[in-house]
Amino acid sequence: MKTRVTELLGIRYPIIQGGMMWVGRAELASAVSNAGGLGILTALTQPTPDALIKEIARCRTMTDRPFGVNLTILPSAKPPPYEAYLDAALDNGVRILETAGNNPKEFIAKAKSKGVKIVHKCTTVRHALSAQRNGVDAISIDGFECAGHPGEDDVGGLVLFAVAAKKISIPLIASGGIGDGRTMAAAFALGAEGVNMGTRFCVTREAPIHEDIKRALVDASEHETNLIFRTLHNTGRVLKTPVSDEVIAIERRPGGCEFKDIQHLVSGQKGCMALETGDLDAGLIWAGQVVGLIDDVPSCHELIERMVAECRERLAAASMLTT
Known part of the structure; x- marks a missing residue:
């Protein structure tokens, strides 16, 4: 399944595992990457930048395919050492970065100087356009259905993905409400070239959750x-x-x-x-x-293969309406 997202990230399928606090560990990230998607380690899940370095090394023992690191930068009275986490990723060979929250230009410049591809996650088109101007490589945009923080605009994916696709020129990744091949096909029909899933990947055998x-x-x-x-x-x-x-x-x-x-x-x-x-x-x-679409606990491989097959079926069925 070839899109600008798969070309950019060097993956087989345009399916990204979102960077989730406490969940984005090597077990899950490596399983997603081995299944043809892009696994993501969550930097701030690790207590220190040195611990992130060890988690990156551990993930490499579990997959030889691309994986990324998520760095979410939020205002805080006592912020963690964001730049030290960034350096831990960059200095240890990570070449895909998922960013969220604030996206300082100096962090983008530092990452780009190392040849890193940046996927920036946001919840509004205005923030997506700002990130595009600042030089990120792809946008992951969250609809109101998503877990976590969907912003304050309350715009669902059906509208948000379509509006973003009209206004953004770099690859667009749909996030929020994606959990099977039908929703993946819908995202593609709206103009996305990849999907990002958090909750659905939590309900897999490899997810480090009880x-x-x-x-x-x-x-x-x-x-x-x-x-x-x-x-x-x-x-x-x-x-x-x-x-x-x-x-x-x-x-x-x-x-x-x-x-x-x-x-x-x-x-x-x-x-x-x-x-x-x-x-x-x-x-x-x-x-x-998307919990409403989840009714089993498959492996990441089973989930991704099933999604891709169903997505192709749905897109093929939709194309028949034009003949």
Whole structure:
């Protein structure tokens, strides 16, 4: 399956595993890459830049195919050493970088000087156009259906992908709501040349997540996600659980809500504990509406091959409508 995305990244299929906190580890990234997609290690999942160097080396023992590193740069009172993580990736042979959040021009220049291809993830066309002007190689754009932070514009993929495809000249990757060959075919019909999946890759055999969490994602319908942090203007989509229900209840209290009121429920370490122990009451489980399309736990190879076959079938069936 040849597109500008496969040509740019040197992969067989235009399917990218999103960089997910606590999930983007060598086990999953290598499995996706071995299956013909692009696996992604999440830099900030590792506690230090040195730990990222070791994870890159570990991933190389598990695949000889291309994989990338995600670096999400967010404003923070105590920011992690972003540039040190960037250097850890660049100095250890990583040649594909998925960026998200802020995208400093100096980081782009440093990466490009090493021959790195940059895929920038964003949630609006205006940010995509800005990243394109700053020199990134491809755009991954998140529709409102996605897990994580879909932005504040609330535009679903059906419209967002089509608008972005009209305005962006570099390769476009559709993200959010993609979980099978039908949705992949729809993204291509709208003008994308690749797809990015997070939640769907969480529900694979190689994902480093407790089986009880995978089962909860299989059992969930498309109605069973919550939008949290709405009142804080930092919307996040997560699985509907007692924890996320409590967050919403606090946000809706008369008089409003400050982050300190919910911090004890939403910390990243508690989310990591939930993924590792399978305890849905331990912390947030980030998940998109695509859970409604997920009904099994395949290997990454099985998932990707099935998606590609179904995508081809759907595109072929659609092309018959023009004859």
